Amino acid sequence: MKVTIAEVKDYVGKEVTIGVWLTNKRASGKIAFLQLRDGSGFMQAVVTKSDVDESVFQQAKSLSQETAFYATGIIQEDARSPFGYEMLLTNLQVIKEAVDFPITPKQHGTEFLMDHRHLWLRSRKQHAVMKIRNEIIRATYEFFNENGFVKIDPPILTSSAPEGTTELFHTKYFDEHAYLSQSGQLYLEAAAMAFGKVFSFGPTFRAEKSKTRRHLIEFWMIEPEMAFYEFEDSLVVQEQYVAHIVQSVVKNCRLELDRLGRDVAKLEKITAPFPRITYDEAIEFLHEKGFDDIQWGDDFGAPHETAIAENNEKPIFITHYPTAIKPFYMQTAKDRPEVALCADLIAPEGYGEIIGGSERIHDYKLMKQRMEEHNLPLEAYQWYLDLSKYGSVPHSGFGLGLERTVAWISGVEHVRETIPFPRLLNRLYP
Structure with a gap:
């Protein structure tokens, strides 16, 4: 079922698919954390190597910033997050890979950001x-x-x-x-x-x-x-x-x-x-x-x-x-x-x-x-x-x-x- 991030509160415990962009990620050993956005909001997806196919895990680790993809997974509550929910990712399908997105997580000057408004x-x-x-x-x-x-x-x-x-x-x-x-x-x-x-x-x-x-x-x-x-x-x-x-x-x-x-x-x-x-x-x-x-x-x-x-x-x-x-x-x-x-x-x-x-x-x-x-x-x-x-x-x-x-x-x-x-x-x- 396709939903938006804003709607996931109604799907706790269920598997859903969301069309998203990747804003950031970090990976450590057998787990990866993907920061997602879809326009309606922001949330985190967790990818655990033991819970997905090896190809899915490697693909998740290699995603570049602002790549668009469909994220499929189970929604669960997350008290540590201001948003309150996260996704346990089970699969993903890349729509369009983004290469060298100019606005990286580092600091940028005002004029640069305005040029890339x-x-x-x-x-x-x-x-x-x-x-x-x-x-x-x-x-x-x-x-x-x-x-x-x-x-x-x-x-x-x-x-x-x-x-x-x-x-x-x-x-x-x-x-x-x-x-x-x-x-x-x-x-x-x-x-x-x-x-x-x-x-x-x-x-x-x-x-x-x-x-x-x-x-x-x-x-x-x-x-x-x-x-x-x-x-x-x-x-x-x-x-x-x-x-x-x-x-x-x-x-x-x-x-x-x-x-x-x-x-x-x-x-x-x-x-x-x-x-x-x-x-x-x-x-x-x-x-x-x-x-x-x-x-x-x-x-x-x-x-x-x-x-x-x-x-x-x-x-x-x-x-x-x-x-x-x-x-x-x-x-x-x-x-x-x-x-x-x-x-x-x-x-x-x-x-x-x-x-x-x-x-x-x-x-x-x-x-x-x-x-x-x-x-x-x-x-x-x-x-x-x-x-x-x-x-x-x-x-x-x-x-x-x-x-x-x-x-x-x-x-x-x-x-x-x-x-x-x-x-x-x-x-x-x-």
Whole structure:
């Protein structure tokens, strides 16, 4: 019977066949230990010379790394293994031998591994990170579907930009100018006026010339928009959503978290509500910590965000940023028009901003005024202006960057390991 490694728990004491690749092996005298993977997981097969034909034993000892074969054997429990099961191999059938696989069990440099990303994905660590990414995506759909959101897919090619065109990839759209989307937000706002609560999940592109461990050129975002939700309402949704995906990973990816050496106890504490601090309070706090370079009206960099978050076990909201450093569409506070009803959610442990969100402007005159202040071409945004002209209501939304969130939850240092094929400032291959 053919099964997968993930299914062997249901076949203890039975003989099964699994299509596998060899990740590593060691042999000593009359016994060989084969480390196997099949995509669904990793496990060990034990080959004992006295239990198999001589040809099978010799073939097992000669297998090279990443050779593909069918492994047949009896499944038994193994308390010494984190996985909990192993195979007593009785037979094998080679499908395709691999020769001189370039990524050996020794240490390799980052650039070498990135050049071989198509093969590096097979490693235990990368497999664990991708499984955690997949769980976050699954839990995302679960959360929004269970809370009455409708998934809407905004376009990737756009004629305008929600936050200006300075960091966008320009292309030609027949005889027109077009850009790769940096956010689906404006289109999601239109959809929220039709469906109430909506969300999107898709790729976004930023032509930002940054080489930090937090930045990618192409990344994926989850962007909800909610009609009749004011600023405070949105913060509640954000903390509930983040807590949901973290606890889903803790529940369903314990093996992967252990493989990465992640401190699960820290993740178990991520429950709503989250602490909050205003921008004004953050500036005062940073001055007390010796950050004399930051002044009111400046945006925060990575060192500032890390300092603010380091004393909190949970993510922390920084709210009410200066209007002047935020996009045109953010609603201003009634009593303080110089600040916006917005918030960034900063992850603990130095992982920085994972969410940016705000209440959106719904007044036609104010929206038009803000567009003019930002020197945006009104004709390109006429459809968006229509939203605040025809039955607009208070509404809010936010965007969560998937890769930064994966990095934080999985505990990996750089976002390049959180997406299958990262696009970086100096990397478009493979």
